[in-house]
Amino acid sequence: MGQTHIRTPKNFVLEERLERYADAIEVAPEIYRGSWAAACAPVRAASAATADDPAASPAPAAGTFDAVYLDLGCGKGAYLAACAARDPRSLYLGMDTEPICIAYAAQRIVENRLKNALVLPRSAESLARIFAPGELAGITLNFPTPFPKRKYAGKRLVNVDHLLAYRALLAPDARVTLRTDSQPLRDYALTQFEAAGYALHWVSDDVRAEHPGHPETEYEARLAAQGAAVYGICATPAAAPTPAQIQAGRDAEQSLAEYLPRDLGSLTYVPLGMEGYVVNARNRMAKGKAATPNSDARAR
Template identity: 30%
Template sequence: MRLRNKPWAQDEINKESSIVIAHPEQKKGKWNKVFGNDNPIHIEVGTGKGQFLTKMGQANPDINYIGIEKYTTVIHSAMENVRDANVENVKLLNKDVLNLGDYFEEGEVSLVYINFTDPWPKARHEKRRLTYERFLSLYQTVLKPNGEIHFKTDNQGLFEYSLHSFSKYGLILNNVSLDLHKSDMVGNIMTEYEEKFSSKGMRIYRCEAVYR
């Protein structure tokens, strides 16, 4: 993914400290105080430009959403989406998912979304895939018992790999779809990439994986 440089992005992000949380490690175990309620917390790893979480926040005001994105120029776009939509139940972290355990207490999260992540198709890059076993272990440390992963991609190879990775790790697979937009799923919220790929007639793959 080629990113357009926005040298002013960090300054703009700093002005929106109620949306982009600067020191999330200080909120570990205290996210209910950040949101001002005890609603469930759902996180999206690699949140991109934020369309998915913004619309999820609007559709589900009784759920708290946190998007994690390491690229500053990208999180800036997500911040603008959240700000312009005026959704108070969505927060953002300009951080690396590898440090997830620094930001959330064990069992503080109910659900993890992984949407249209980089497939890293070369075998030597397997460990970078967000459905690789070390990431599955990382998610498990912050998820409640029986927590879930909801995964969507346009990449068939990554989907097949992820199904195998989930199963090998011991997760239970539910609602596996090989063509999401021709399925009977109701209320699907699309990401920017999903709109782009589906408009070209490409299949969207989706599944839910539950820890046990």
């Protein structure tokens, strides 16, 4: 999982899990490009209607889902499953590069007998091969891997090039929603949404209080217990950005340390992935080696 560590039980055998929960995993998602809503609904409607599975979530009667939502970097699937359970007329797709996450998310879907959720073992880089223009009603980016170092800025799921790729796949008025424990990542993302020509619906320092409709994710629960706030952005594509606007976004691809508060002593919570940097910067400041906490960030 990028820079994060996934704990697995001792008896966890990945291949076995992937096989056991295969019904909820789409291993060839490219086949459904342009037809997710129609192609996935009839099968699920038929299986949901069987009398021997009364607890199955009701599927759409008309044989097509109303909308298709993508949870990009879905992790172990808590958010995906909660969204699918409360909105049976829509199809919820989770995408993740980490096979262990795929196995856990698929297990959750199968055990909750959700007929309107699937997981796709793919990376964000393959989105255009999996979805047609306008096919997605929304994309959620919940606690995306922050990749704080400048040299990995291209991997951030909120960088301008990723946001440009999402634009093409979104239906009119569809939203991209970021939620993160990282104020630096959120503030960096603001520059990127602007560069990619999005209009902001909201920007929040406390998503849980201000937009409580979002189910809790695994990372959210874990980081909240460590004192994290949830920062967020919700935005929709607006007028296509100019080349200069896009370039400004690329030029802003720097270390997330640039977005930390100047006074590191005031930080009560250190965002995921930035622990090492903050400890080092505090030590350097204590020894008087750096004039400001961010003075060496540009080199990273």
